[in-house]
Amino acid sequence: MRFRQGRLHFQSFFFSSLIATLLSNHSLAESETETVSLTHIPVSFSLEATLEAVNQSTVSAQTQGRINAIHYDVNDVVEAGALLLTIEDTQQRASLAQAEAGLAQAIAQNEDAQIVLQRNQKLHQQGTLSQGKLDSSAAQAKSAAAMVTAAKAGVQQAREQLAYTQVRAPYAGLVKDRHVEIGELVAPGTPLMTGMSLAHVRAIADLPQRLAQRYESASQISVQIEDQTIQPDTVTLFPFADRKHHSVRLRANLPATETLLTQNTTLSARQLLPGNWARLIFTYDQRQAIVIPESAIIRRSHMAAVLLQQQERTVLRQVRLGNRLQGNPVQGNPIQSNIEVLSGLNEGDILFVDGYARLAEVSQNEQ
Missing domain, CATH: 1.10.287 (Helix Hairpins)
Structure with a gap:
C-alpha cells in the first residue's frame, strides 16, 4: 500500500497502530466506492427551545363554600374526570x-x-x-x-x-400546584389547582427578526431532543415581534407523546417533560457542499482522513470535516449518516465508502 506524502503530516504511529487494530475487526470484502460530487445541503439556524405542555390550566372554583376534601396533591397523576377536591x-x-x-x-x-x-x-x-x-x-x-x-x-x-362542589380534572395529566387547603372558604374564581397534560408537548423558541421574515412553512422546522430529530405536526409563528428583544415567538407542536415514545425507542418520558430544554432547527436556505458517508472517515486522535482510489493505487488523504447533517441533503440520495467535508476532497475523486474496511483489506493483501 502506498501513501502520498507531502500534503499529509500524519505521524508514523497513526498508520501502524490503526492497521493493527483493523486487521482483527473488519471483513475483507471488496470495497465499495463512490464518486465525490457537489450536492445541495440545507442551511440551518439552531435555537434553544423550551418544552411546554399544550394543555395546562388552573382550575378555579365555580361556587362558594369550604373545602371539605382534597384527593390529589402536587406531582400526582390524574385521569380525565377524576375528582380533585370537594366543596361543602x-x-x-x-x-x-x-x-x-x-x-x-x-x-x-x-x-x-x-x-x-x-x-x-x-x-x-x-x-x-x-x-x-x-x-x-x-x-x-x-x-x-x-x-x-x-x-x-x-x-x-x-x-x-x-x-x-365536586371539582373534576378536565383532562388527564399531572398536578403542578395546589392553591388551597382543607377548611378554606372559596368563592367563584378562587384558584384551586394547576395542572398540565403530558399527552402533547410543544417547543417554544424566539426566532430572530431577520430569520422570521424567511419563515414560509412548517417543513422548515425540526426539533432535536437529545439525539432524536422530530418533525412537528404544526408550527405557529406569532404575528408580532417582542418589543424588547425584537424576536418573534415560534411554537412547534410535537406529535403525541405516546407516538414519540413508540417511534423513538431511545427517548424516555422524562426527556419530554414540560420545562426541559430542546433545540429548534430552522432551515431557511440551501448551499452546495461535498457530503460523504461518515463510514468513509478514518479517525486517529484529532485527525481525520479518507481513502481514495487513484488508478491502481489507494491513497490516504487528510480532510477537514464540517457538521453532521440532520437527515439527507435536499438533493441527491447519499448514504444515511453523512458529514460535510470542508477541504481535502474535490469533485470527481473516487472515495472508498467504508474507509476502515478498505484499509484492512489492503493491509491483508500486502501480507
Missing part, C-alpha cells in the same frame, strides 16, 4: 331543594291557570263570558306557563351549583 355542599343542596319546590308550585299554578282558561273559552263560546275576562284568563295562563319555564331554569342552575 349544604347551601347548594338547600338551594336545589328550594328551586325544586318552586318548580312544583309553578307547575301547579300553571295547571290551574290552564283549566281556568279552558273553562272561560267554553263560556265565551256560549256567550256568557265577556271578551275582556277571556283575555285576562289567557294572559294569566301564559304567565303561569312562563313561570314553569323559569322555575325549570332555576332547578338546572341549582343542580349545576351542586355539581360545582
Whole structure:
C-alpha cells in the first residue's frame, strides 16, 4: 500500500497502530466506492427551545363554600374526570331543594291557570263570558306557563351549583400546584389547582427578526431532543415581534407523546417533560457542499482522513470535516449518516465508502 506524502503530516504511529487494530475487526470484502460530487445541503439556524405542555390550566372554583376534601396533591397523576377536591355542599343542596319546590308550585299554578282558561273559552263560546275576562284568563295562563319555564331554569342552575362542589380534572395529566387547603372558604374564581397534560408537548423558541421574515412553512422546522430529530405536526409563528428583544415567538407542536415514545425507542418520558430544554432547527436556505458517508472517515486522535482510489493505487488523504447533517441533503440520495467535508476532497475523486474496511483489506493483501 502506498501513501502520498507531502500534503499529509500524519505521524508514523497513526498508520501502524490503526492497521493493527483493523486487521482483527473488519471483513475483507471488496470495497465499495463512490464518486465525490457537489450536492445541495440545507442551511440551518439552531435555537434553544423550551418544552411546554399544550394543555395546562388552573382550575378555579365555580361556587362558594369550604373545602371539605382534597384527593390529589402536587406531582400526582390524574385521569380525565377524576375528582380533585370537594366543596361543602349544604347551601347548594338547600338551594336545589328550594328551586325544586318552586318548580312544583309553578307547575301547579300553571295547571290551574290552564283549566281556568279552558273553562272561560267554553263560556265565551256560549256567550256568557265577556271578551275582556277571556283575555285576562289567557294572559294569566301564559304567565303561569312562563313561570314553569323559569322555575325549570332555576332547578338546572341549582343542580349545576351542586355539581360545582365536586371539582373534576378536565383532562388527564399531572398536578403542578395546589392553591388551597382543607377548611378554606372559596368563592367563584378562587384558584384551586394547576395542572398540565403530558399527552402533547410543544417547543417554544424566539426566532430572530431577520430569520422570521424567511419563515414560509412548517417543513422548515425540526426539533432535536437529545439525539432524536422530530418533525412537528404544526408550527405557529406569532404575528408580532417582542418589543424588547425584537424576536418573534415560534411554537412547534410535537406529535403525541405516546407516538414519540413508540417511534423513538431511545427517548424516555422524562426527556419530554414540560420545562426541559430542546433545540429548534430552522432551515431557511440551501448551499452546495461535498457530503460523504461518515463510514468513509478514518479517525486517529484529532485527525481525520479518507481513502481514495487513484488508478491502481489507494491513497490516504487528510480532510477537514464540517457538521453532521440532520437527515439527507435536499438533493441527491447519499448514504444515511453523512458529514460535510470542508477541504481535502474535490469533485470527481473516487472515495472508498467504508474507509476502515478498505484499509484492512489492503493491509491483508500486502501480507
